[in-house]
Amino acid sequence: MVKRTILIAGLGLIGGSIAKAIKQSNEHHILGYDVNEPTVQYALTNGIIHEGYQRFSEAAEKADIIILAAPISETISLLQQLQQIAFTKDVIVTDVSSVKGPVMEAANKIENERISFIGGHPMAGSHKMGIEASKAHLFENAIYVLTPSHRCKEGKVEILKDVLKHTKCKFVVLNPTEHDEMTGVISHFPHLIASSLVQQAKKWEKKHNYLPNLAAGGFRDITRIASSNPKLWQDIFYHNREKLSALLSEWIDEMKYVKGFIDNNRKEEMITYLEQAKKYRDGLPTKEKGAIPSFYDLYVDIRDQPGALASVVLLLANKNISIKNIEILEIREGITGVLRLSFYTEETQKASLDILLHHGYEAKIIQ
């Protein structure tokens, strides 16, 4: 075990989560820097970092590994600042940006011999932002993409992996272009669609002001990510604009094709379209958190009465079962609602199903 000094620049959701995961291991010394001084204070007070800094260069000079976890435009600017530092030892620099092309372009221009840059992107996150939302286990079983730059010295990727292994992620090396195309399809474009669905509902609310009350499980599931940080996503869309623009054109054509089924009641073609989508969606990897995070979910019907939620939680707590997340779906006053309980393992998911069925609850696992 080699104890290294790791600087995390940008202590938000992602930087804070990486800091927590690495600090838990007690293996390394963690420095933190953020433009927002209260964030650094929060990280220190809550034991997320060992030392806090207000000047980036001062912290960078002390580090063996620098993790840039700020928004993409800021990450590129921090990278350019590193170029000017006269490091007295070799340093590995990585980032966490959701788009890799522009960051790698900036990294490949670096002429500082001491810097080995390896692009990084943990494929997990949340619609929440800031250090308060950070979690040590955010990246557990998630895919962590690495994109080494032209000037990355031998052995450095292995050192970086050794430090990041505390996030419990799974590494994959991709080139920036394939990364940006795939994340465009699987992450960035879906985000745009989620926001557009919400915009559509907002327009229709002018006609039917009761409409938001009908927003049940389906609408909420498909639009959760529309609640994310708008500035962060504008930055992502901007940096992956070419891929997004192409996907948007493809989507518009596809929707015209679908409109043909609907307008002309081409029933069989519509069913085939839906069947193919269902088959592909059902076949996505479900045992791991990946590009599409999956949890071990259990759905429980409950009535909206005082104590209904507490009773379910208590039943499971009595059997020492930890619940990862609880969400109440489509519950309205006096009417049956649905609880979605997420578990860490398939075993606890199944055990919870048995317990709840045994106590007369209507519960099910939907694959």
Ligand SMILES: NC(=O)c1ccc[n+]([C@@H]2O[C@H](COP(=O)([O-])OP(=O)(O)OC[C@H]3O[C@@H](n4cnc5c(N)ncnc54)[C@H](O)[C@@H]3O)[C@@H](O)[C@H]2O)c1
């Ligand atoms: N949110 C996600 O789901 C997610 C997932 C994977 C990767 N990412 C990437 O992670 C990066 C950070 O996103 P986040 O969700 O943690 O955002 P966040 O808003 O939670 O945190 C960003 C942090 O960076 C700080 N910051 C801004 N400019 C800075 C600068 N110049 N120097 C130092 N700190 C600065 C902010 O004060 C804030 O604390 C982005 O590049 C994003 O593309 C996000």
Ligand SMILES: O=C(O)C(=O)C[C@]1(C(=O)O)C=C[C@@H](O)C=C1
């Ligand atoms: O779970 C979410 O809220 C996310 O949006 C996470 C998500 C994703 O699209 O899966 C978003 C952006 C990141 O770059 C990586 C992961």
